[in-house]
Every structure is written in C-alpha cells, then in structure tokens.
Amino acid sequence: MHWIILPVVLPALLAPVIGFVMRHDITLARIASVAGTVLLLAIALGLAYMAADGTTHVYRLGNWPAPFGIVLVLDRLSALMVLLTSALALIVLIHAISTGWDARGRHFHALFQFQLMGICGAFLTGDIFNLFVFFEVLLIASYGLMIHSGGKDRMRAGLQYVVMNLAGSTLFLFALGTLYASTGTLNIADLALRVPEIPAEEAALVRVATILLMIVFAVKAALFPVQFWLPASYSNAPAPVAALFAIMTKVGAYAILRVHTTVFGPGSPGTEDLAGTWLFPAAIVTIAIGAFGVLGARRLMPLIAFSVVGSMGTLLVAVAVFSTTATTAALYYMVHSTFAAACLFLIADLVVTRRSGDALQPELPTRQNGLFAALFFAAAIAMAGMPPLSGFLGKLLVLDAIREPGLIGWAWSAILIGSLLTIIGFARAGSVLFWKSTAITVPDAEDGETEDSAASIQSPLATVGQVAPVMLALAVLGGLAIFAGPVSAYLDNTSAQLFDRAGYVEAVLSPVEER
Amino acid sequence: MEIIVASSIGVLTAGGVYLLLRLRTFPVILGLALLSYAVNVFLFASGRLATNLPPVLSPYGDASYTDPLPQALVLTAIVISFGMTAVLVMIGLGAFLEADSDQIDMEPEENGADAANEGSA
Numbered sequence: 001m002h003w004i005i006l007p008v009v010l011p012a013l014l015a016p017v018i019g020f021v022m023r024h025d026i027t028l029a030r031i032a033s034v035a036g037t038v039l040l041l042a043i044a045l046g047l048a049y050m051a052a053d054g055t056t057h058v059y060r061l062g063n064w065p066a067p068f069g070i071v072l073v074l075d076r077l078s079a080l081m082v083l084l085t086s087a088l089a090l091i092v093l094i095h096a097i098s099t100g101w102d103a104r105g106r107h108f109h110a111l112f113q114f115q116l117m118g119i120c121g122a123f124l125t126g127d128i129f130n131l132f133v134f135f136e137v138l139l140i141a142s143y144g145l146m147i148h149s150g151g152k153d154r155m156r157a158g159l160q161y162v163v164m165n166l167a168g169s170t171l172f173l174f175a176l177g178t179l180y181a182s183t184g185t186l187n188i189a190d191l192a193l194r195v196p197e198i199p200a201e202e203a204a205l206v207r208v209a210t211i212l213l214m215i216v217f218a219v220k221a222a223l224f225p226v227q228f229w230l231p232a233s234y235s236n237a238p239a240p241v242a243a244l245f246a247i248m249t250k251v252g253a254y255a256i257l258r259v260h261t262t263v264f265g266p267g268s269p270g271t272e273d274l275a276g277t278w279l280f281p282a283a284i285v286t287i288a289i290g291a292f293g294v295l296g297a298r299r300l301m302p303l304i305a306f307s308v309v310g311s312m313g314t315l316l317v318a319v320a321v322f323s324t325t326a327t328t329a330a331l332y333y334m335v336h337s338t339f340a341a342a343c344l345f346l347i348a349d350l351v352v353t354r355r356s357g358d359a360l361q362p363e364l365p366t367r368q369n370g371l372f373a374a375l376f377f378a379a380a381i382a383m384a385g386m387p388p389l390s391g392f393l394g395k396l397l398v399l400d401a402i403r404e405p406g407l408i409g410w411a412w413s414a415i416l417i418g419s420l421l422t423i424i425g426f427a428r429a430g431s432v433l434f435w436k437s438t439a440i441t442v443p444d445a446e447d448g449e450t451e452d453s454a455a456s457i458q459s460p461l462a463t464v465g466q467v468a469p470v471m472l473a474l475a476v477l478g479g480l481a482i483f484a485g486p487v488s489a490y491l492d493n494t495s496a497q498l499f500d501r502a503g504y505v506e507a508v509l510s511p512v513e514e515r
Numbered sequence: 516m517e518i519i520v521a522s523s524i525g526v527l528t529a530g531g532v533y534l535l536l537r538l539r540t541f542p543v544i545l546g547l548a549l550l551s552y553a554v555n556v557f558l559f560a561s562g563r564l565a566t567n568l569p570p571v572l573s574p575y576g577d578a579s580y581t582d583p584l585p586q587a588l589v590l591t592a593i594v595i596s597f598g599m600t601a602v603l604v605m606i607g608l609g610a611f612l613e614a615d616s617d618q619i620d621m622e623p624e625e626n627g628a629d630a631a632n633e634g635s636a
Contacts, residue, residue, distance in 0.1 A: 129588060136595050143602055147609070153621075155610040159540070160619055162603050166547050167535060169599070173554040173592055180585065181561035232621050 003050065004059040004074045006043050007082050007120035010036060011113040019110030030097050033109035037090045040116065044083040051079035052490070054497060056507035058126070066126075066509045067190040073126035073508060076494040077331075081123040081254055084335055085247050087476070088342055089116055091469045095346050096240035098465030099353070104149035104238075111148070114141035115244065122251050126508055128179070129186045131255065132172050135220075139165050142248065145241045146233065157236035164229040168219040175212035182206050188262055189508035192501050196268040203270025210264045210271045214278065217259070220252025222312050224285040230309055231293060235301035235358075239349030242301075243342035249312050250334055257319055257327065261498055265322060279320035280407060284414045286313030291418040294425035300351070300358040303429055304344045307383050310418055311337040317411050318398045327495035329397035332488055336394040336480055340382040343473035347375045350466060351433065354459040360429055362436035366459045373434035375470050380426035382477045385419045390480035395419065397488065520560055527553035540607040540617040544600065551596035558589045 014036040022029040050057060051074050059072040093112065095101075102108035118138025125131050143165075147158035180186055182205040183194045198206055215226065222230040230249070234242045256279070264271040290310020297303035315337060318330035352358040354366040366372065378389065385391040395415060402411040480487060497503070527549050534546025562582030570583035611617050 129591075133591065133595070136599070140599065140602060143606065147606060150609070150613065152613045155606070155613045156616075156618075156621060159603075159606050159610040160621060162606055163535075163543055163547070163619055166599055166603060167550070169595075170531075170547070170550045170554050174557060176588070177554070177558045177561040177585075180558075180588075181563075186584075 001057065001059065003043065003046060004057060004072050004124065005061075007040060007047070007086070007124065008072075008117055010040060010043070011117035011120070015110045015113035015117065018113060019107055022109075023107065026103050029109045030102065033112060034090075034093060034097070036113060037086065037093050037116070040120075041083075041086040041090055044079070044086040047074055048079040048083045050074065051076045054493060056497070056504055058508050058510075060512060063512055065512050067185055067187045070130060071126040071187070071189075071508055072124045073188075073504075074124060075504070076490070076497050077254075077258070078123045080331070080335075080491075080494060081250070082120050084250075084338055085116065085119050085123065088247050088338055089244065091339075091472050092240050092244045092342060092346075094465060094472075095243070095349070095469040098463060098469075099240070099349065101149070101238050101240050101349075107144065108148055111141045111144040112244075114138075115145060117141075119247060119251060123254060126189060127187050128191065128259065129176060131259075132169070132176060135172065135251075136169060138248070138251070139169070142241075142245065145244070146237050148238050148241060154236045154238075157232050161229060161233040164219065168216055168226075171212060171219075172216040175209050175216060178205055178212065179209040182209065187508070188259070189505045191263045192505050193509070195263050195271065198268075198270050200269040206264075206270055207274055210260070210274050211278065213259060214256065214275055217252045217255040218282065221249050221256065221316060222252070222286070222309050223279075223316055224282045224289060224313075227286055227289060227309050227312075231302050231305040234305035234308060234345075235299065239301075239345050239352070242305075243345040243349075246308065246338045246341035246345070249308065250315075250338055253312065253315055253319060253330075253334060256316070257330070257498065261322060261327075262501055262504060265501070266499070267501060276320045276322050279316060280410075283313045283316035283320055284410050286310070286316065287414045287418040289313070291421035291425075294422050297425065297429075298360055300348050300360060300429060300433070301345075303360070303425060304341070304348055307344070307422055307426070308337075308341045310422060311341065311383065313418070314395065314398060314415055317415065318401060321402055321404065321407065323401070324492070324495045324499050326398075326401040327498060328488060328491045329394070329401040331491045331494060332390075332397050332480075332484075333394035335487075336382070336390040336477065339473045339476045339480075340379065340389075340391060343379040343470055343477070344376075344383055346473065347372065347379050347470045350462055350470070351376065360432050362432055362439070365434070365437040368462055369434060369438065371462070371467070373430065375467070375474070376430055376434065378474050379470070380430060381423075382474070384423040384426055386423065388481060389474075389477045390484070391477070393481055393484050516564060516566070520556065520564060524553050524557050524560070527556070538619045540611060540619065543619055544603055544607060547603065548596075548600055551592070551600070555589050555592055555596075558585050558592060561585050 018029050018032050057074040061070045115138055118134050118141055121134035122131055125134055143162050146161055147155055185191055219226045260275040266272050287310055290306050290313055293306025294303055297306055315330055315333050318326045351372050355363050382389040382391045385395040399412055402408055531546045531550035534542040562585035565581040568579055568581040570581050570586055572580055
C-alpha cells in the first residue's frame, strides 16, 4: 500500500531531474513534466477509487505507530482534493506549454512539480506540523512561479506575496506551539482525541490556537480581513500560474474543513462554536468585497482575481455552518470554483496577450473575437453562478444547505446580491472587451492604416492547444452539472466521513499490523 | 526564568511586527527574522522550560528529561525560516533592481499604471 505516498514522491523526484538534468532542453522538460502530471492524474484516479469504499487508509512512514510516527491519511476528502489538483495541473500545464509561458523564464517545470508535491502533501498529511512543512514547500515553489518571467510589477507583487505568506507562516508556528503546549501532540487524530477531553473552562489556550490556526488558513483562503494580498498577486502573476493558484486558496479552505471539523469541531466543548461564529461573518464580508471588486475593477485580471475572492466567500459561508449538508455543498462548490477560476484566467490570458494590455477599454477586435467572446461568456456565467453550468447548482446547493434562522437571511442576501453584482461586472467587462471593440473598427479604419489595425490583423490565431485547456475546463464544469446527482452523492459520503471523527481516530491510531 | 523567556519573546515579536509594518524591504526582512527568532524560542517553551536535562529518557531510572519533540520542531522551523529569508532577500533585491524602489505596498504603482492608461487613452 505505498500508493498513498506516490503523489508526494513522484513530483519530488521528478522536479530535481527536470531542474538539473533537463534545464537546457525545454522540449525534454515539457515531455517529462506532462508525463509526470498525467501519471499523477492516473495515481489520483486510483487513490479516489481506493478511497471510494469509505475506509480511511493510513500510510505510516517507517511503520511507526501513529502518534509517534508521521502518517499520511487517505480518505474520500483527501482523494478528491488530490484528484482535483492533478486534473487542474494537467489543464494548466497544457496551456503553459502551448502559449509558451513556460519558456519565458527558467525552471518553470521544476517549480511546477514542486508546487504539486506541496499541494498533494498538504492534502494527504495526517499531522498538523507536516501540514506546515507542506505549506512551506508549496509556498516556496509558488514564490518562484509567481515571479516567473519577471517584470517590474510582477516582482513587486511577488515581494508582497512572499512577505504576506512569511508572516502567515510565523503565525502558523505560534499556533502550533500553543496547541502543542496545551495538548502535547500534533497528530490530527490524536488531537481529535485530546481536545474534546479538555473542559470548556480550561480551554483558553486551545481556543487561542483555534483562532490563530483559522487566521493562518484564512490568509491562504483569502478570507476577510486578510484577503488583501490576493488581487495584487493573482492579477500580476503569469496567467497559467494564477490558474494553478486557483487550487491554493482551496488548500486554505481544505485545512479549515479538516482541522476545524476533525479537531475543534462538534463535540469539543471548549472550541466547537468558535470557528463558525467567526468564520461566517468574515465570509459574508468576503463575498461583498469580491462583488464590489468585480464591479469596480478597471482591468481584466484584477476583475477575475476579485471574482475568486467572492467565490471563496461563498465557499466559506457553506464551510462555516459545519454541518454535513453544508459541507457537501461546500465541496461541490469548491470543485466548481477551482475550474471556473482557472478557466477564466486561461481565457483572459489568450485575450490579453492579443491586446495591448488588460485594461477594460475598447480596442480593435482580435482575430477569432467571436470564439474568445463565447469562451469568456461561458466561463463568466460559470463563475457568476448562472445555469446551465455547475456554478448555478453549486450556489443552489449552498443556499439550500443554510437553513439556520440566524444565518439564512445574511447568507441568502449576500450570495444572491453578490452574484448579481458579479454578473453585472462580468457583463460590462465582456461587452467592453468583445462588443464595443467591434463597434470601433469602422471609424478607426477611416483614419487610415493605423498601427493598431495592422497589429490586430497580425495578432496570432489561437492554436488548438491554446484553446483546448479552456474547453477542457468548461467540459469539466458542464460534466459537473450533468452528473450533479452522482457527484453530490459521492460528496455526501465524503462529508459524512469527514464528520465521523471516531472513525478517523480509530483508523489512524489503530496499532500497526505485523507484516 | 519564565519571565525572562516570556518577555524576550514579547519584545522580539513586538519589534518584528513594528519593523514589518514599515513596508520597506530591509526593515521587513529584519522584522521577519526577529519574528522567526521569537517563534523559535516560543516553540522551545511549548515543551515546558527545563534546564540541564537531557532530551532522552535515561535507562538508569532517572525519570527527569526534557521534551525532545519541540527541539525537533525548532530545528525544522529554523531551517525553513533560514531558507525563506534567503529567498526573500533575493526577491526583494530583484524587485528593488527592477522597480528602483524598496516599497512593499503597491499603491504608488497602481496610480502610476492608471495615469499611464489615462495618458494613452
């Protein structure tokens, strides 16, 4: 049963080989990187199949028993997240290669694989200190990817991103120290055993650790009040990297789900009401910030980045309820919003590279204006939550799952008004980019053969390889909508397993069988 | 001893946060270094303070030992924060050479970009 560690080991072995051996040969690096990612996808499918029967698989490194050794834990949730990561990675990688982004700087593929290693590790680990270590792995790779191909704005946004995340990492360590001092363990299953034993009146330190950890994960998940780094970073990152970062915010949401459900969740007298109480209002404000940002953005990339903030708000509203139905809705919306955000960044990249910049102002239309407009339209209605794509069903599930009297008013009005503002923002952006540009061709042609019109005729046609990743992401979104029944049945089981704390503890802490 | 350790963590953290809020590359790097020192000492203290005790169980029945796990955690944290500081220095240097400014926040940048857009429009 060594399959569980492969999503970590495979990219970890491949990355140095690409970085050292293939650094002068981009073709070779591309082949190795694609092969590795396809293999990762195959492994993730295998793991999802393995986890689908509902058992919690535990991989003990060095066969040390659980609270003492390091464990990787594979249940439905981690299998789903690893599958999501590898599918997204493949889509992003095809885009990066076909648009030539990977050749605009050094070591794209090595960093990409290290990034995948960190993300998969964070999803699979059963130890909260190892969660910190994998966070650092994925962050240090993301620092390199963030400033890939350089440039003034990108370097400055990258510096800001690094500083923000280093401060977050320091906070993570403070939280871990507090948690260890009050419980004496950092294994998630062992914590899930010990934290409920702490009576409510003695839980002050654990409550501090709960909130500190939530702030750390909120930094990753771009939750108010620590969401401010995201628009600057995502809008200045290379587009394929921004698309890959769509999974990074979900790492934060996953960590909140895992830690604040399994360890501090229902059943721990000291901490059970804490996470939801703070998470819910913060998520509502996050939706509002995302919606106003989309409405107020003057450039395309920040507009998409703010729509990511808004979608994280919707996701975390569902997470904050901490019930099985709401978690099912959150997971469905998480899968949807990952592909929707990635799809938007990829199509925006195709459009922006054919224009003078990403400012939302009419310019001469590019060739294939209709194709880009159609793809942008599809991605935008997915993100805004309009039928027929899965965004509609995702938001419907979230709305349906929130029925608590104190929450329903806030959640429904925030999500519905937020969606409306997002639709308006995207409609305005799309009409400026694709419709108004067709209107200005005629008067401009009168001015004689300007450089602009010559440039627009010469703007390169999008190849099949460049459009395919966007189409693929849209196909996933369509598939999610068509197979919403089976998918949400699987996710129902996933969230039931997540809330089955005793089962998780028993599986992880069971004695090692002799081999 | 508790008061010395606690107050030194407090002073280091306060200094680190102050420097972090200066929003210039060099103070921020120093601030993050101070914060990482503070968190390392804090992690040490999370295994309870003890002096002159070995981090291993003695086979001769002497039961007094200090918790070895925080020491392993601190070692990991030191290595990671050291590497991260090096990366931060390089990226900070790159950003300074590219933009000719050591500001961390992007505010003047945005205005400049907008002004350029309006100029071209």
